[in-house]
Amino acid sequence: MPRALRHQYPGAIYHVMARGDGGKVIFENDGDCKGFLFRLGQVCGSYGWRVHAWVLMNNHFHLLLETPEPNLATGMKYLLGTFSQGWNARRARRGHVFQGRYKSVPVSAASDSPYYFRIAADYIHLNPARAKLAGGKRGKLVSYKWSSLADYARGKGAGWLVRERVLDAFELSKDGRGCRAYVEWLEKRAANDGGKVDEEAMKALRRGWYFGESSFVDKLREFVSKGTKKKPGCDQVARSHDEAEAEALAKRALDAQNLPPDEKSLLKLRKGDPHKVLVAVLLRKHTSVSNRWLVERLAMGHPSALSRLMGDFRKKPENLKALRRIEKML
Numbered sequence: 001m002p003r004a005l006r007h008q009y010p011g012a013i014y015h016v017m018a019r020g021d022g023g024k025v026i027f028e029n030d031g032d033c034k035g036f037l038f039r040l041g042q043v044c045g046s047y048g049w050r051v052h053a054w055v056l057m058n059n060h061f062h063l064l065l066e067t068p069e070p071n072l073a074t075g076m077k078y079l080l081g082t083f084s085q086g087w088n089a090r091r092a093r094r095g096h097v098f099q100g101r102y103k104s105v106p107v108s109a110a111s112d113s114p115y116y117f118r119i120a121a122d123y124i125h126l127n128p129a130r131a132k133l134a135g136g137k138r139g140k141l142v143s144y145k146w147s148s149l150a151d152y153a154r155g156k157g158a159g160w161l162v163r164e165r166v167l168d169a170f171e172l173s174k175d176g177r178g179c180r181a182y183v184e185w186l187e188k189r190a191a192n193d194g195g196k197v198d199e200e201a202m203k204a205l206r207r208g209w210y211f212g213e214s215s216f217v218d219k220l221r222e223f224v225s226k227g228t229k230k231k232p233g234c235d236q237v238a239r240s241h242d243e244a245e246a247e248a249l250a251k252r253a254l255d256a257q258n259l260p261p262d263e264k265s266l267l268k269l270r271k272g273d274p275h276k277v278l279v280a281v282l283l284r285k286h287t288s289v290s291n292r293w294l295v296e297r298l299a300m301g302h303p304s305a306l307s308r309l310m311g312d313f314r315k316k317p318e319n320l321k322a323l324r325r326i327e328k329m330l
Contacts, residue, residue, distance in 0.1 A: 012066070012072065012106055013117065014107060015063070015124075018060060037158070041158055046287050051063055051066075053124040053148050064124055083097070122186065253278075253279045256330065272300070272305075281323060
């Protein structure tokens, strides 16, 4: 049976969720949670994502995620892949960390009909209450550490968390008063009904491939009917964003390595210069640009030769230590 299509388009908003393989716990400690959020921040920076709500439970996570460019699949591949690599490395194990494919449900979020967007945000923030981990007799919902609701309460958080759209959906002011009103609303729901979402909304959330009104379904069907066709300019927009992010990181990395910033000067160094290879590995890890872009930007010859150079680089522990040093600097 063929896999369901990922509905990617500019400005899409998704409810994204993934569970641990076989239902196992994936967020065992604070280090796992911090590691996931660090990777999420990297993806938001590289792919332009905006997160409106998030929660990490012990064996799964939820995100209310906006992609200004149609790049959900590539971003999620990096997010889950790099987190899984680190998770396995810390435990000296191999194998899957997450169970199958992640779930990504497009959410209707039109400014004139924010009903479904509000439900998705509340559903995510009320997860700890439904799991009987916080809220009501178990203490404040906002005391649950690994949820964006704490950031709403503080009125600040990671740069990739965008609170204003949720507040606007509830017709609340986009300041401290609005944040406090939103938190109070959720605290009451957590205390009074354990964070339940009404049955009709739950049916819609479980339905599978969309969460919205009938007019929203019609819009999605247009994308499905076009098959693999993409809107004119989508690839160019996504690519230009990725390359701009890579260029900014390349300049910082080259400077940290005391290498010249321009391609003409880099040509004077040998193609396999270890400092250039380190920069290439760094860019490959933290951006989605192609090997061809890398060899042209860093004056490193042919893309196939670059793959071999990067593979050899990763085999040496001292090289990986150097890579980590540069990452901390940047």
